[in-house]
Amino acid sequence: MASPASDPSEAWIGFRPERVTLGELPWNSSQPFTLTFVNASAADITISDIRTSCNCTVVSRDALLGRIVPRGGTVEVSGSFEAGDRGGVSRQRVTLFCSEGFTASATVEAIITETYHVYPRVVDFGEVEI
DSSP: OBBOOSSTTSOOEEEESSEEEEEEEETTOEEEEEEEEEEOSSSOEEEEEEEESSTTEEEOHHHHTTOEEOTTOEEEEEEEEEOTTOOEEEEEEEEEEETTSOEEEEEEEEEEEOOOOOSSSOOOOOOOOO
16 A cells, blocks of 8 residues: 655655565465565655564565655565465565655565475274274
8 A cells, every 4th residue: 555645746655566476385485575665756755664564574674774765766675475384375564664654565475385294195093993
């Protein structure tokens, strides 16, 4: 989600793309991603913070804090998604805050697939009484 510029006639700020789909990831894997923050407003913007909705999503926060994004400029936000050992769809947010009061958010999405192996493949329990 992007914030409008201070003057409605001015352009917006936000991420492009607003959603990154990483596809299927096996348990305990890591997948890098890149978002592009766009300042299409008429003024320079200073990045004051960047946060993620889960510690499974990590971004290059220290490299971005205090960075000035000139009007019409862009900044690459590099990150990594850690699948962990949960299964199913995972959607996490990356939110960038600006000193000027603007915020911009993007979604990072992955499908975590369970990866396990059973050995031996056949188990004989003998005779089972029910």
